[in-house]
Amino acid sequence: MNLTQQVINGLVLGHAYALVAIGWTLLLGVARLVNFGHGQMYMLGAFVTWWAVAKAGVPYLLAVPFAMLVGAAFGLVMQRVMLKATFEQNLVSIMIMTLGFGYVLHGGAALIFGSTGQILETSLSRHEFNFGDLWFTGQDLAIVVAAIVVFICLKWVLDGTRIGRLVRMVAEDPKLAQLAGVNVRRVYYGVFAFEGAAVAFAAGMVAPRTPILTSMGFEEVIMTFVVVVFGGIGSVKGSYFAGVALGLFTALFGALVSPAYTTAAAFLVLIALLVLRPGGLSAGVAGAH
């Protein structure tokens, strides 16, 4: 076993986890909501990217923004339907509705794209870098770079811009934000659109590494949940480090112990962390983003 190669695999996997989780990080941090349709939205993003590249002949670099537009539109529709429940923070209704959206997406995608697995090949995924025994693809490198850039941008927007300040106001106290003149409804719409676009972007970047199936999504939503909770709900920095840590853990545990028990082991670590630090990695950091 080549330990360095496993670390590279873990870093790529970790950045992929972080990228997939970024929309949820903001969603949970701002709207205090969960989206159990997140995995299926990832699946939709992957299929839209594949369809644009393989069927419509759109260049990959344009197919990803197209998938993001579709994802954002779907996020807006979801929020429109759930707006009342969002304002009332009715988590049970929201959980059921987002689960429902996930199943509708699953069924709709199976109807449109069929049940055959698809492969999304890009020029980046065909390009390999070899350094002795070590190797990774251009797609792997792009995932790492994209995750770092997106997280830095999100952190900058949240901490350093007017829009970010409005989002943080709503995150902390939506009722008080109304009295500061914030159109809270618009912020909720924006956050859901961002979540849809972000998960579609992640799908467009990560999907070329694996076969694309309409049945996928469950593992993605579970891993996203672990990353967001592990990082500390609503913490951008925490999610990034949690994603990378989870990726490294998965790769190394899989190589050193057994890939079959990786998810179970990751949850054991998460449970232990939640007992010791209920707020996640970023617990106790005032205003952590």
Add this chain to the structure above:
Amino acid sequence: MTQPLLQASGVQVAYEGNRALELAALQVGRGEVVGVVGANGAGKSTLVNALAGWSRGTPRVSGEVTLDGRRIDGWAPHQRIRAGLALVPEGRLVFGRMSVDENLCTAFAPAEGPGRHVYSRDEIYELFPRLQERRRHWGLQLSGGERQMLGIGRALMMGPQLLLLDEPSIGLAPKLVSQVLATLRTLAGKGLSILLVEQNVRAAIEVVDRLVLLERGRVVLEGPAAQVGNDPRIAEAYLGTQA
């Protein structure tokens, strides 16, 4: 006769079917300071929240509210605020995980106009020097008095025509109460209209032009502060005894 700045009529508020407010009519003139007093549960907070279209609960609200001649009932809170009606609520007033500087930012660019002065952050610091000393501190690190100043400061930065204040003296030391109320008088002197809900009747009488007494959600007494301030019903409302 000039049109009042705020006119409310037939405003009713109910929580889960229980009527909390039944207001036949209320007016606030331009540059006027109106005090709303009453015992606990009389409907004072419900009144100012209903005027602002805001609540932490989910009440059923009906009735007509006009601000500067425009119907605003049915408007969302942020729309009413942008129209010039700012509320400083009781209780949670600041964003705890934001600095004082960040708290003193607005979500929109308010426009100056007749009877509307948009305070800058520097003017707020001039009004409340204590906030300037604490400008880098988190909201959650502030004392009760500082939070009250910050809540009022943020409201002033939105250029209100009418400031609704819910119990600004609650939990404050007497010296701070005097300071906050004196600041309100200064603001009123500059033409700002204020609707002040206050438990501390004696302190309120010092700064208001007119007094409104609420009992069980209804106005039972209304008039110039100097005239009705000594009415036995006022003392009865607070002390439960005949004055």
